Amino acid sequence: MQLMLNKVFLCVFSVCLLFVTAETSCNRSKSLRSARVRKVMEENEIVPDVLDVTPTHLLEVKYGDDEVNLGNELTPTQVKDPPTYINYPFEANDFYTLCMTDPDAPSRQNPKFREWHHWLVVNIPGKDICKGEVLSDYIGSAPPKGTGLHRYVFVVYKQPECLNPTEKQLTNTSGKHRGNFKIRDFAAKYDLGDPWAGNFYQAEWDEYVPKLYEQLSN
Ligand SMILES: *[C@@H]1O[C@H](CO)[C@@H](O)[C@H](O)[C@H]1NC(C)=O
Ligand SMILES: *[C@@H]1O[C@H](CO)[C@@H](O)[C@H](O)[C@H]1NC(C)=O
Secondary structure: OHHHHHHHHHHHHHHHHHHHHHHHHHHHHHHHHHHHHHHHHHHOOHHHHOOOOOOOEEOEEEEOOEEOOOOEEOOOOOOOOOOOEEEOOOOOOOEEEEEEEEOOOOOOOOOOOOOEEEEEEEEEEOOOHHHOEEEEOOOOOOOOOOOOOEEEEEEEEEOOOOOOOOOOOEOOOEOOOOOOOOHHHHHHHOOOOOOOEEEEEEEOOOOOHHHHHHHHEO
C-alpha cells in the first residue's frame, strides 16, 4: 500500500513538474522574444523615429512565402500586394487598429515627409483584418530611386472601444494625403495606448516602383 501511494505521488509529482517546466520555458521564450524585438527596434531607431515604446508583441506578417522579420530586406515586387497572413495575440471581443508606415520618406537621410503611411485599418474585430474599416487602402513600398533602404513599420494597437474616425478614406489610386502622417499622433488622438504588436522590413527601389507611381497618378 505504502509503495503504491509512493508511486502515485511520484507520478503526480512528475506530471506537475512537467507542466511547470513547460510553462517556465514558454515564459522564457516569450520574454526573450520581447527582448529581441526591443533590441532590434531600438538599434534600427523605430523607437524613437516612429514609436515611443517597443510593441509588447511581435506581429507576424507574411507576403506569400516572404516573411517580414525585424528589418529583413524585401523588394517592392515582393510586397506589391497586401500581406497574405497577419497574426498577433488578440481577444475576439476587442477591436484593433493596423498601420503600415514609412518614416524614411523621401529618404532616411532627409525624411521631410515622415511618415508616408501605406495602410491604415481600424475597428478590426479580433484579427479579422477583412472585417475592419479601411481608412487608407494598402499601397506597397515605392522608395524613390537612389534613396537607399526605407524602413516599413507595421504596428497594431488594441483599441479601448469601437472608433468613430474623422479621417477621410484614401484609395490606392492616389498618393495624396499619405505623407506627413504620424502613427503616434493618430494613436494619441484615439487613445490607443502603447503599441500592442509590431514588426518591420526594409526595401529599396526596384523595377516595380515606376508601375506603382503610375497606379498612384490615376
Ligand atoms: C508565466 O507567465 C504567467 C503570466 O504571463 C504567470 O502567471 C506565470 O506565473 C508564469 N509562470 C512561471 C512558471 O513563471
Ligand atoms: C486597390 O484597392 C482595391 C480595393 O479597394 C482593390 O480591389 C484593388 O485590387 C487595388 N488595386 C491595386 C492595384 O492594388
